[in-house]
Amino acid sequence: MKSIEVVAGIIFFKNQILCVQRPESKHQYISKKFEFPGGKVEPEETKIEALQRELLEELNIIPAIKSLYLTVEHTYPDFKVTMHGFLCEVDSKALSLREHISQEWLKPEELNQLDWAAADIPIVQKLQSNH
Numbered sequence: 075m076k077s078i079e080v081v082a083g084i085i086f087f088k089n090q091i092l093c094v095q096r097p098e099s100k101h102q103y104i105s106k107k108f109e110f111p112g113g114k115v116e117p118e119e120t121k122i123e124a125l126q127r128e129l130l131e132e133l134n135i136i137p138a139i140k141s142l143y144l145t146v147e148h149t150y151p152d153f154k155v156t157m158h159g160f161l162c163e164v165d166s167k168a169l170s171l172r173e174h175i176s177q178e179w180l181k182p183e184e185l186n187q188l189d190w191a192a193a194d195i196p197i198v199q200k201l202q203s204n205h
């Protein structure tokens with residue numbers, strides 16, 4: 075089975091976190107699910123470089139990347155993902171949604187209102203337990 079390494083930004087503005095909705099996909103299990111923005115790490119780039127690149131490409135933002143929060147391994151029906159979630163901060167909510175179909179800024183305790191990609195659930199649970 076294919077394995078991918080993904081970085082994702084848990085992006086805070088004050089006490090709110092950016093949640094973005096994926097477009098429709100051939101993989102029903104991730105289609106229109108909410109996620110933390112990011113993407114695959116390319117060969118020859120560090121995780122931080124990959125995250126900076128993805129956030130600029132997808133949202134046109136340059137957040138401060140603070141620290142690694144949680145690494146999750148999840149097996150979907152067609153591939154296995156290792157996802158590194160990094161705590162990030164922005165000083166404005168301004169962004170351009172270039173790939174996602176919607177966005178929400180939610181407090182940690184509100185995150186379970188959304189339909190998350192399965193790999194994100196451990197991160198959502200940790201954020202909710204720490205608020």
Ligand SMILES: Nc1nc2c([nH]c(=O)n2[C@H]2C[C@H](O)[C@@H](COP(=O)(O)OP(=O)(O)OP(=O)(O)O)O2)c(=O)[nH]1
Binds near residue numbers: 078081114193
């Ligand atoms: N960015 C991101 N991807 C996630 C999350 N949760 C989750 O299961 N994924 C999965 C969905 C995708 O299969 C994969 C990320 O790949 P992607 O297609 O978004 O990455 P990319 O921007 O590099 O895409 P591409 O070059 O293939 O178009 O990880 C998450 O919170 N953030």
